[in-house]
Amino acid sequence: MNLLKKYLGIIWMLLGPVALYYLIKTALQQIAHHPVIDTKIQWGVFIAVFFPIAIGLMIFGWYAWKEEYKR
Amino acid sequence: MSTSNKSIWKIIGASSVGTLIEWYDFYIFGSLATVIASQFFPKDNPTAALLSTLATFAAGFIVRPFGALVFGRLGDIVGRKYTFLLTLIIMGGSTFAIGLIPSYESIGFAAPIIVLILRLLQGLALGGEYGGAATYVAEHAPANKRGYYTSWIQTTATLGLFVSLGVILLVRQSLDSDPAVSIRKFNDWGWRIPFLVSILLVIVSIYIRLKMNESPLFAKLKAEGKTSVNPLKESFVHKANLKMVLLALFGATMGQGVVWYTGQFYAQNFIETVCKIDFGQSRTILIWAILFATPFFVVFGSWSDKVGRKWIMLGGMLLAIIFYKPIYKQFLSLSDTTAYQAITPTSAGEPQIKRDTVANNIITTTSVKKIFTDGYAYTQKNVDTVFADLSKPVAQAPVMYIDKKLPAGTYWTFVFLVFVQVIFVTMVYGPIAAFLVEMFPTRIRYTSMSLPYHIGNGVFGGLTPFIALLLTTINTGDKLVGLMYPIIVSAICFVIGALYVSNKIDPDVSD
DSSP states (O other): OHHHHHHHHHHHHHHHHHHHHHHHHHHHHHHHHSOSHHHHHHHHHHHHHHHHHHHHHHHHHHHHHTTTTOO | OOOOHHHHHHHHHHHHHHHHHHHHHHHHHHHTHHHHHHHHSOSSOHHHHHHHHHHHHHHHHHTHHHHHHHHHHHHHHTOHHHHHHHHHHHHHHHHHHHTTOOOHHHHTTHHHHHHHHHHHHHHHHHHHHHHHHHHHHHTTSOGGGHHHHHHHHHHHHHHHHHHHHHHHHHHHHSSOSSHHHHHHHIIIIITHHHHHHHHHHHHHHHHHHHTOOOOHHHHHHHHTTOSOSOHHHHHHTSHHHHHHHHHHIIIIIHHHHHHHHIIIIIHHHHHHHTSOBOHHHHHHHHHHHHHHHTHHHHHHHHHHHHHOSHHHHHHHHHHHHHHHHHHHHHHHHHTOOHHHHTSOOSEEOOOEEEEEEETTEEEEEEEEEEEOTTSOEEEEEEEEEEOSSTTSOOEEOOOEEEEEEOOHHHHHHHHHHHHHHHHHHHHHHTTHHHHHHHHSOGGGHHHHHHHHHHIIIIIIITTHHHHHHHHHHHSTTOTTGGGHHHHHHHHHHHHHHHHHOOOOOOSOOOO
16 A cells, blocks of 8 residues: 555656646637737636645645655 | 534524625626626726626636635734625625716716725625635534534525525515506616625624634734744745645545535526526525425534535535436427427416617517417517618518516426425535635634635636626537536546545644
């Protein structure tokens, strides 16, 4: 179980930037599709809010990889 | 260190009433989003006005984590009692003030700006309230009843929603003997009443809270001079605590937040805007479901004292992941009008015809109300456009079936399906206060538990209806695509929680 927790740490570390990439990609597509202020504000807020959360997920993955959650 | 049985009920009562009022204050704004949009935002473009309000609504949620930091820090330095007293005053004052703001027509852009500021203050106050109330009760509770006693605090968010829906429905229907006039008056000025009455409840709650004592664990820590000097640094910079904050967020509160908001907000929104059930029924369905399910917060909170918090919370998430799609498919199937279109209604109202001219094109809207033998009713709406360029054929939009009224049997099936979702909510939410309290030490507990709770509940959860709506606009063909957001977030949270979270109940939270 501890080994699984350790190696899943890689997944969590990757999930942060992957989620952020798709979020930014979708935001740019949506803003290009509806270039109005509402769309820009919405997606700007989403990116601003989820960016630190994605960083947090990467740190969580790093801790898992370093076996900080080992029991 | 635990308190006598009589005192603990006073503590639970005083903490819960204040927290319930804060949730009520917070939710009436969301529940009245459409009315507020018409009052405070430019009316030229109704969609823009509604989006502005939704953005304001989201802002209310996004500032919640900041409230958690500001008031969490204060609560760990000054004390629990005065901090959650302060949040109550800020929340009550902001809510009352929203009820007093002149409309956009009267004072122009100052109106939406003031609304936004007050909404941000509401979010900030809510961010500080919950952690304080949960910590305060848990620090008075004996180890073997911590889940049970804190679960009373957990009922307040749902009951706050329940009371807000009830007050809105009551005021909306009681301003005039003629229902149509009553609704008109409500949309005009009556919407202010739910905001204004809040101040009476807040004054009572402040009075009760002033008479309470400080948490015994915090008081002892303070007397010994062992309180934290910098709770933010200790909570989020020191690795030993930061790793637990991240685990609380990704292994518990993230999934809890989306299950909470899907089961209550998204469900009601889906029933009203996708299934097209009328305003009153879509709200009473939720009210009944909440009423029947609320006792289960206490049931699961209490059960978690015996079997541990982890698997009850994760069980709720797993059930949500499995059953969301079948439940929402049932909503669509039960509200489908196809079978009724083939039969003759028992009565059909006079067609209401409305003509508008847009860019020289004539748009004719015909609405007919139809009632069937089993009590099912809907309004059939046809929209035809005659173009100024007569060479173009008349355009007929697809027939719409709106303001549906469900017959008794189907109505109660809807109540049951929402009830099942609220049961998932009670599973993930009932034990979570005790779970979070046990994860962190007393000296930084308020700060450490408030942030993951409000990111999970406020950001992941609060944005659920908004993100679900966006997904449906991106993929218009699938009415259930909005569910992918809560399902994916819950699934990730379930895996992290199952692998990394411990099921052990901390016997001593005085550390």
